[in-house]
Structure formats: C-alpha cells, structure tokens
Amino acid sequence: MTEKKSRSSLIATVVFTLVCILWVYPVVVILMNSLKSNRFITTSGVFAPPTAESFAGMANYIESVTSMNFLKCFWYSVVISVTSVVLIMICCSMAAWFIIRVNDLFSKIFYYLCIFSMVVPFQMVMFTLANTADRLKLNTPYNICIIYLGFGAGLAVFMFAGFVKSIPLEIEEAAMIDGCSPLGTYVRVLLPILKPTMISTAILEVMWVWNDYLLPTLVLDIKKYMTIPMAIQYFRGSYGTVDMGAMMASITIDIIPIIVLYLVCQKYIIEGVVAGAVKG
Amino acid sequence: MVGKAIRKYWPVFVLPTFAAFLIGFVWPFIWGIYLSMCQFTSVKKATFVGFDNYVKILADPTFSHSFFLTVAFAVISSILINVLAFTVATMLTTNMKGRNVFRTIFFMPNLIGGIVLGYIWQTILNGLLSMWGQPLLALSAKNGFIGMLILLCWQQIGYMMIIYIAGLNNVSPDLTEAAAIDGATSWQTLFKVKIPMIMPSITICTFLTLTNGFKMFDQNLSLTGGEPAKATQLLALNIYETFYSRSGKQWKGIGQAKAVVFFLIVVLISLIQLRTTSKREVQA
Numbered sequence: 001m002t003e004k005k006s007r008s009s010l011i012a013t014v015v016f017t018l019v020c021i022l023w024v025y026p027v028v029v030i031l032m033n034s035l036k037s038n039r040f041i042t043t044s045g046v047f048a049p050p051t052a053e054s055f056a057g058m059a060n061y062i063e064s065v066t067s068m069n070f071l072k073c074f075w076y077s078v079v080i081s082v083t084s085v086v087l088i089m090i091c092c093s094m095a096a097w098f099i100i101r102v103n104d105l106f107s108k109i110f111y112y113l114c115i116f117s118m119v120v121p122f123q124m125v126m127f128t129l130a131n132t133a134d135r136l137k138l139n140t141p142y143n144i145c146i147i148y149l150g151f152g153a154g155l156a157v158f159m160f161a162g163f164v165k166s167i168p169l170e171i172e173e174a175a176m177i178d179g180c181s182p183l184g185t186y187v188r189v190l191l192p193i194l195k196p197t198m199i200s201t202a203i204l205e206v207m208w209v210w211n212d213y214l215l216p217t218l219v220l221d222i223k224k225y226m227t228i229p230m231a232i233q234y235f236r237g238s239y240g241t242v243d244m245g246a247m248m249a250s251i252t253i254d255i256i257p258i259i260v261l262y263l264v265c266q267k268y269i270i271e272g273v274v275a276g277a278v279k280g
Numbered sequence: 281m282v283g284k285a286i287r288k289y290w291p292v293f294v295l296p297t298f299a300a301f302l303i304g305f306v307w308p309f310i311w312g313i314y315l316s317m318c319q320f321t322s323v324k325k326a327t328f329v330g331f332d333n334y335v336k337i338l339a340d341p342t343f344s345h346s347f348f349l350t351v352a353f354a355v356i357s358s359i360l361i362n363v364l365a366f367t368v369a370t371m372l373t374t375n376m377k378g379r380n381v382f383r384t385i386f387f388m389p390n391l392i393g394g395i396v397l398g399y400i401w402q403t404i405l406n407g408l409l410s411m412w413g414q415p416l417l418a419l420s421a422k423n424g425f426i427g428m429l430i431l432l433c434w435q436q437i438g439y440m441m442i443i444y445i446a447g448l449n450n451v452s453p454d455l456t457e458a459a460a461i462d463g464a465t466s467w468q469t470l471f472k473v474k475i476p477m478i479m480p481s482i483t484i485c486t487f488l489t490l491t492n493g494f495k496m497f498d499q500n501l502s503l504t505g506g507e508p509a510k511a512t513q514l515l516a517l518n519i520y521e522t523f524y525s526r527s528g529k530q531w532k533g534i535g536q537a538k539a540v541v542f543f544l545i546v547v548l549i550s551l552i553q554l555r556t557t558s559k560r561e562v563q564a
Contacts, residue, residue: 110301128308
C-alpha cells in the first residue's frame with residue numbers, strides 16, 4: 001500500500017516537473033531571443049537557442065536602453081508605482097479606519113461606493129477620467145498618483161476595512177485613555193497591527209500600477225512620458241520594421257523586477273491573494 | 281469613544297481619499313453616464329441627444345459581434361481556468377514532493393502585465409503556427425480566439441489555484457476521514473464532500489474569471505489587436521476603438537453609450553453569479 005502510494009506520488013512529481021518546465025518555457029524563449037542578434041529572430045526560428053553564430057551578447061539590451069530610451073520609461077514606471085502605492089497605503093488605511101470606527105451614514109455610503117467601484121470596468125470612466133486629469137493638470141508621472149489613489153481606493157479601502165473590523169476596539173481605547181491622540185494611535189497602534197495586510201495590499205497594488213497600460217496611456221502626454229507597458233506597446237504596435245531583439249530585451253527588463261519581487265515577497269503575495277479572495 | 285475622537289480628525293483621515301475618489305471615480309462615472317446621452321467630440325461641445333446613442337449601438341454590427349464573442353470567451357475561459365486550476369490544486373494539496381516549488385511556478389505568470397503577456401504569447405504562438413504551416417494569429421479569427429484562451433489560462437490558473445488550495449486546506453480532515461470510513465471512493469469524497477465544502481472558493485473563482493474574461497483588454501490589444509478585420513475584438517477593445525480610432529462626430533457618444541451597456545452587463549453577471557452560486561454553499 002505505502003509503496004504503491006509513494007510510487008504514484010513520484011509519478012505525479014515527474015509529471016508536474018514536466019508541466020512546470022512547459023509553464024516557464026514562454027519566458028525562457030523570450031530570454032533566449034533577447035540574446036540573439038536581430039536577423040536570427042524569425043517567426044518560426046524563435047525556439048532555436050542562441051548558437052555561437054546568432055549569440056549577440058548584451059547588444060539588444062544596450063540597444064533597448066539607448067535607442068528606445070528605456071531607462072527613462074523604467075524611471076517613470078518606478079516613480080508612478082512607488083508614489084501611487086505609498087499614497088494609497090497611507091490614505092486608504094486611514095480612511096478604512098475612519099469608516100469602520102466612525103461608522104456613520106457618510107462612512108457607510110463611502111464604503112459601499114468603494115465596493116461598487118471595484119466592479120466598474122475602466123472603459124466606463126476612461127474618457128471622462130482622462131479629461132478630468134487633464135483639466136486638473138494631474139497628467140505627469142509625478143502627480144498621476146492622485147488619480148491612482150482615486151481609482152484604486154476601492155480595493156485598498158475594502159481590504160483594510162476587512163482587517164480593521166477584526167482588531168479589538170479595546171487596544172485603541174487603551175491608547176487613547178493613556179493620552180494618545182488619534183494620529184498617534186494610528187501611527188503607534190494601528191500601523192504595526194496593519195503591517196502584514198499593508199504588505200499584501202501594497203504588492204497587489206504595485207502589480208496593478210506597474211503593469212497598467214490604459215490609464216497612463218490616456219492620462220500622460222505620450223510624447224513626453226512613457227511607462228514600460230506604454231513603450232512596449234508603442235514600439236511593437238507601430239507599423240514598419242520592429243527591432244525584435246531590442247523588443248525581447250525590453251520585455252525581459254520589464255519582467256525581471258517583478259519576478260525578483262515575487263521571489264522575495266512570495267509569502268505576502270499569496271496571503272494577499274487569499275485575503276482578497278476570502279473577503280471578496 | 282474612539283469613533284468620536286477620530287471623527288474630529290476627518291480632514292486628515294478621510295478627506296484625502298474621499299477627494300481623490302471623487303476625482304478619480306465618482307465624478308468621471310456620473311459624467312460618463314451623462315455623456316452617453318450626448319453627441320460630442322470634445323467635452324466642451326456636447327449636445328444632449330437622449331437615448332439616440334443607445335439606439336445607434338444596435339445598428340453597429342461590430343458591437344453585437346464583439347458582444348457574443350466576449351460572452352463565449354468569458355464562459356469558455358472561465359470553465360477552462362476553473363477546471364484546470366481546481367485539478368492542479370487538488371494534486372498540489374497531496375503530499376507530493378516539490379509541491380511548493382510547483383505552486384510558485386504556476387503562480388508566476390500572474391505577475392506579468394497584459395501587454396507584455398500578449399507579446400510573449402504572440403511570439404510563441406506565431407512560432408508554433410508557422411512551424412505547423414497554419415495561418416498566424418492576426419490572420420485567422422479561430423487561431424486568435426484560441427490564442428487568447430491559452431494566454432488567459434496561463435495567466436490565471438495560478439491565481440485561482442492559490443484560492444482553491446486555501447479552500448481545500450480548510451476542509452477538515454475529520455470529514456474526509458469519516459467519508460473514507462463509510463467506504464467512499466476518492467471520487468465520491470471529492471464530489472460529495474470536498475466540492476460542497478469549498479463552494480465559497482468556487483463562487484469567488486467563477487466570479488473572478490468571468491469578470492476578468494469580460495473585461496479583458498490589454499491582452500486582446502497586444503495579442504491580436506482585434507485582427508483579422510475586428511474578428512477577435514472583445515467588448516472592451518471595441519469600446520476603445522469606437523472612442524479613439526473612428527472618425528465621425530457621432531462615435532464618441534456611441535462609445536460612451538457602449539461603455540454604459542458594458543458596465544451594466546458586468547454588474548448583472550456579478551449579481552446573478554454571486555446569487556446562484558452562494559445558494560449552493562453548505563455550512564460545515
């Protein structure tokens with residue numbers, strides 16, 4: 001019995017190993033092609049690994065960084081992601097705390113509006129949102145975070161509110177009786193308790209903002225600022241010959257930070273997914 | 281007491297988020313509904329036309345095509361993703377060697393953005409299709425549709441798998457043991473014990489996959505761009521294209537009206553889906 005079990009488990013492991021190799025294969029293909037020189041990247045030749053003849057070293061990466069101005073795009077993506085997520089974390093955790101503890105009519109309406117906003121497809125507001133952002137001059141990488149705070153508030157408030165509900169009120173009461181102001185209570189009591197939820201939510205939001213294509217495309221001035229997804233779409237989507245090697249290198253540069261972040265914070269990402277799902 | 285103290289601080293705690301929420305969601309939403317009843321090229325020159333735009337949607341054959349394509353796509357992708365993710369999750373909750381590594385790998389594609397995903401799969405699928413002598417993605421509606429299905433499966437199976445694993449780990453071993461003692465086969469345990477117990481996970485996963493399939497935009501834009509001749513254009517892309525790539529003063533209003541219809545459909549699906557599946561949930 002046990003022998004039979006261990007054998008079937010071994011077979012399962014082998015099968016899953018094969019499936020997993022297949023699973024990462026698309027990424028490997030991109031990586032491989034980013035190291036090949038341009039004329040070897042043909043439609044049907046993408047599966048051939050780089051050989052001594054077709055190996056191009058870092059040429060595609062250099063090309064991508066210099067001619068596509070990719071470093072600048074990378075910088076804008078980082079700025080937008082970091083400012084937006086920091087702003088969302090601070091403001092939405094405060095708002096969620098307010099909503100749960102004050103719990104008046106305004107709070108309830110705001111909370112249900114947040115849930116409602118999570119269902120609304122972006123196309124519904126894209127034109128008017130882009131227009132509003134333009135009028136308020138919120139159309140640079142340095143202040144687009146306000147738009148992200150507004151449109152991303154739904155998920156974050158919802159996640160934080162779900163967690164704040166489970167915090168016993170007595171802890172906060174004790175802090176306030178001891179003379180802590182509401183702001184002090186927020187910083188000294190609430191933030192430490194919220195930390196795990198914060199990390200999970202922050203990662204979910206980073207993934208969203210980093211990968212977002214349509215919102216920055218419509219809001220930012222494409223001639224001045226481009227994020228990485230915008231740059232990739234712009235170069236690949238424009239007609240004429242496409243520098244495939246530089247393209248593959250750009251995709252690789254886009255994926256690597258995400259995969260590193262994932263491997264470092266894997267536990268929190270998985271927790272974030274589960275928490276988001278259970279509360280949804 | 282805490283509530284009263286916090287309330288005085290509303291300009292600090294709730295005002296920034298609420299103001300941004302008004303700018304980023306509430307106002308564009310209300311304005312969007314108003315504009316769906318206007319003819320406009322820029323927001324300054326909007327003339328009210330009532331439900332004219334909604335009537336004109338019916339006369340646009342690309343909309344009905346996109347609509348039925350999107351329904352088919354959302355339903356098929358939802359079934360595929362859920363069945364596959366559930367299968368993987370049941371396998372990975374057994375005592376298999378290396379299951380944590382497998383979980384990590386399955387989840388990975390979820391982190392890659394839609395535009396990049398589209399180009400990765402365009403490269404792979406066009407490579408395969410040209411090897412087999414088949415028409416490329418942008419030349420065959422059938423291949424494009426299947427390509428989008430493969431892409432979405434690759435992206436979302438890992439995510440749904442995580443939710444299913446969390447659900448399966450919550451099924452008490454007492455129940456499965458009791459079923460085993462009563463002589464249930466492993467299939468019976470699966471269908472009579474485990475699946476009813478994880479109905480909440482199934483609800484949320486079906487909901488997520490259906491709405492994700494319905495709202496899919498980036499992947500559609502980059503993988504096929506709606507080619508050939510708008511045959512693989514899903515609803516979200518159809519709305520975008522109506523707004524930004526058609527000349528004629530009527531199109532922006534019609535695009536906004538399409539967006540309202542799209543929004544109503546998504547809300548309707550969410551409501552129906554949540555209601556029907558939560559009826560089948562059981563308490564332990």
